[in-house]
Amino acid sequence: MPSDRCRRALSLAAAVAIPALLLAPPARADGGDPVSLPPLRLRMAAGDPCATASAKTATMSPWTHRALQLSRSWQLTRGAGVTVAVVDTGVGARVPALTGRVTAVDGAGEDCVGHGSFAAGLIAAAPTGKGTVTGVAPAARILAVRGTDARGVPDGGLVADGIRTAVDEGAHVVYVGQVLDSGGPELAAAVAYAAGRDVLVVAPAVPDVAPKGADGRPDTRARPSWPARLPGVLSVVDHGPDGGRPKDAPAALSADLSAPGDAVVGIGARGDGHFIGSGSSLAAAHVAGAAALLRAYHPDLNAAGTARRLTEAAYPDHTPRLDVYAALTALLSGERAPAERSPDPAVVPPSAAEGPRHRALLIGGGALALVLVVGAAMVVVPLGKARGWRPAG
Structure with missing residues (x-):
């Protein structure tokens, strides 16, 4: 690894070299010599x-x-x-x-x-x-x-x-x-x-x-x-x-x-x-x-x-x-900035079709009712048999 002194020297060289490159003669031959x-x-x-x-x-x-x-x-x-x-x-x-x-x-x-x-x-x-x-x-x-x-x-x-x-x-x-x-x-x-x-x-x-001029100079x-x-x-x-x-x-x-x-x-x-x-x-x-x-x-x-x-x-x-x-x-003094485009209105996605939703609710409700009926029957039937199907009381 280079020492701190070496790094500072390299940084200084770069700082000098970059402006020198920018100001170098613009027209150069393939070999690198300035073109006349x-x-x-x-x-x-x-x-x-x-x-x-x-x-x-x-x-x-x-x-x-x-x-x-x-x-x-x-x-x-x-x-x-x-x-x-x-x-x-x-x-x-x-x-x-x-x-x-x-x-x-x-x-x-x-x-x-x-x-x-x-x-x-x-x-x-x-x-x-x-x-x-x-x-x-x-x-x-x-x-x-x-x-x-x-x-x-x-x-x-x-x-x-x-x-x-x-x-x-x-x-x-x-x-x-x-x-x-x-x-x-x-x-x-x-x-x-x-x-x-x-x-x-x-x-x-x-x-x-x-x-x-009179002396021949510019x-x-x-x-x-x-x-x-x-x-x-x-x-x-x-x-x-x-x-x-x-x-x-x-x-x-x-x-x-x-x-x-x-x-x-x-x-x-x-x-x-x-x-x-x-x-x-x-x-x-x-x-x-x-x-x-x-x-x-x-x-x-x-x-x-x-x-x-x-x-x-x-x-x-x-x-x-x-x-x-x-x-x-640039935007100069006295000029108006270009008008900003208004944001597009929010678009709510369309709801799902109503038919499938209704069918799903009917099927779910029917299944729940069936479960309740079966559950009730499992309780009522044994009690009825035990009393010989006589009314309570």
Whole structure:
């Protein structure tokens, strides 16, 4: 038997090892070494060729699945019946993980950059082959709408038109994958148009990469970002496995929610390989997938109610952290608990048939009478013989 000192050492080792396992790199090769997945691109330079399929595949479940408690949420819903519009660089319509569930508008079924496809995968990818990368709502549908040019450069007019198109095409949730450094009346009108038709808009609160300052270093100062700054938009900032953000990440003026966005593994615009990326645009994709689950599980919930559930049921922090399962199941203040079903009335079993009961009583009574007659005869007959059958007295 191990000594007390050995047991304490083993307990301490376990206490250190378990968190280390939880925070270990999510993508690992069969031999156990970390996989060097190709990085996700946000946009392409003018002379760059389009992104190709990744030749590498993650073989372990990403840390984001555990952080979001997706296995518990999928016992309730997988987002079937809900459409999420991806207003971004396009979505590869022939990606195996999204086969049969992508509708593209005006050529948005081609994605040269890969960012829109990656985000669509975080929202709704289904597991394929040996890969374990699955979207938050793997049964939801994707509507691909362009919000950038072919190289991934965003434009306010394109984003505004994309939001309106998404609403008109029947989207329940609109994910905007790009950050604009200014907003205009056209963009504000598009967001209001979505809100007026019960469509929730989700957008990153900060750019994925901080701009370079005059000294060449990342300028992480907080700046306003659009469309996240507009009323009615659910704004999202990223966090990593430890709950923090990288030191060189741009600061956010404010955000409604925080969601996993660092070292995120996802699909590309073609093939079944995987990429790795970081940034608030990926965190916003997770929130858009969570909104799809909510709208599927609570079909009577409107866009404002969906945003309220996501934010109020979130894990309390400086910026509330997305908790998908709690959003699906929590009873928020001001809500009524589901009416309890009245117990069924007690049922008295029917009495036995009366005929057999009466027959049994008659037989029993007759037998008793016969016994009494025989008993009386056994007493009376000897006495009568003794007196010669003369009357008494």
